[in-house]
Amino acid sequence: MDFKLSPEVETIRRQVREFVAEHLLPLEGSAGFCDEHENISEPVLAILRAKAKAAGLWAFQMPVARGGRGLDHIGMAAVYEEAARSPFGPVVFNAAPPDDGNMQVLNKVLTSEALKDRWLQPLIDGKVRSAFAMTEPQGCGSDPSLTYTRAERVGDNWRITGRKWFITGAEGAQTFILIARTSDDERRGLTAFLFDADQPGWRIERRIPIMGPEEHGGHCELVFDGLEIPDEQRLLNVGDGLKLTQIRLGPARLTHCMRWLGLSKRCLEIAGAYITERESFGMKLSEHEGVQWMLGGAAMDIHIGRLLTMNAAWKLDQGDFARKEVSMAKVHVADTLHKAADTAIQLLGARGYSKDTLVEWVYRYARQARLVDGASEIHKMVLSRSYLAEGQEFFRWG
Structure with missing residues (x-):
């Protein structure tokens, strides 16, 4: 078994290690580096992200054509490990959850370049942040089948009612992936949707306090009381949630x-x-x-x-x-x-x-x-x- 990294991945890994050593480690613990939630403050993050982009160390997991580095999972394993030598490294390189996972799934399932331009590219560029709304109070967590938030078809739209909680990054997120129940079918009862934070009919009820440091946007409880999502913002087929x-x-x-x-x-x-x-x-x-x-x-x-x-x-x-x-x-x-x-x-x-x-x-x-x-x-x-x-x-x- 050959565990030697390709020359390209090894070069990126070394560059990331050097960037973290030069730009991140010296700042950890300095005044103004962290916000009140013990994550890197937004002004500092903006400066470091600009430096990472200028160095070509950005969105390692995304296609080169869209501004990423096009690494496969083996490459990501080596590079993400180096990025996380500082816990604040992944977000600097746009490789932090939940955006990381959301970008990967949207790149796989969005069916046209126009949809990717609308929903994926702003995430890759770091212009917006995102959240994945699945977990619910008294409902799904490790078991997605226990989803009670419902999506009811109303003409060309889907009306959403229910609650989600511990939704990482929800505060300040612009793009949301939502899992909701569209039928009582055991295997095909859930459907996935995209919605924009500016759409009416939902709200953040609270940012849930936790025992440890938080990702940007915290872990929030969301209430849906009539959010209407156009069918064109459905991901995959009905029942493919x-x-x-x-x-x-x-x-x-x-x-x-x-x-x-x-x-x-x-x-x-x-x-x-x-x-x-x-x-x-x-x-x-x-x-x-x-x-x-x-x-x-x-x-x-x-x-x-x-x-x-x-x-x-x-x-x-x-x-x-x-x-x-x-x-x-x-x-x-x-x-x-x-x-x-x-x-x-x-x-x-x-x-x-x-x-x-x-x-x-x-x-x-x-x-x-x-x-x-x-x-x-x-x-x-x-x-x-x-x-x-x-x-x-x-x-x-x-």
Whole structure:
């Protein structure tokens, strides 16, 4: 098996690493860098995005013809990991959720260049942001079939009534992908739509407070009380809503893993630099056997996560849905992110628990990883079903 990156991908990876080191790491923790939600502030983001565009480090996942770099999933895995050496890197390069996943699915399912010009290009250009409205109170989360928000056909329009919540990036988003129920059919009862924030008949009820740092736009509760969406803004066919979620969520879960691996490596980078300088009981911390076990175990888990992620990325590039491979990566890397941050805090001691380093930020952020885009327990259920159905073929090579 050859894990060597192509010359093009290796060049981009190095350029991203150098950009993060030069333009992002020195700013972390500086006055005015973060907003009240502990994300990069909008004025600083605008400056850094302009620099990233000028350097040609923009929208790695999008076609070259539309201003991106046209990377496949293997290329994305290598580059996204470097971008997330700073947690603020992905949004600087226009590779952060939810826009990242929304751009990828719109590029796949929009049926004409005119529709892509209208709905996709502004996202690629970074002129607007987006949200994916699926999760509901007392309804769908890991199980999309529990969707109660309804879309009723009224002439050439669809009238939407219901609620969504924990919709990432909703505050300030202009473009929304909405999943709503159009029938009671078990497999084909959901349909996907596009709508613009300026359309009437919906509102943001609240921005839901969470325990960790937030993406831009937060995690919001939305109310739909008569939003009318023209049928021309429907995605795929009526009843293909579940299909669209599957097209979007598999690759999106894997890009989470790519970014989380970058954050995991950064935690060890910070801790590793500290333990090679800090002395305890007459020797460097790095010379203590117990410290070596902790650091080595976390490093091993990160590398396992990288192999799982690259394997899933390779299968996606072969045209496979890679469902079990993505699930395995998602479960393992989510656990690894938490372990890396926790290990780093333990090695850093009080310094790690303080806000003097980025590690405490990552620790609070990491807890969501085992929940978002399918709880770990759900992915293990998927893996169990695959194993019971496939038997020893579950472990086949290739």
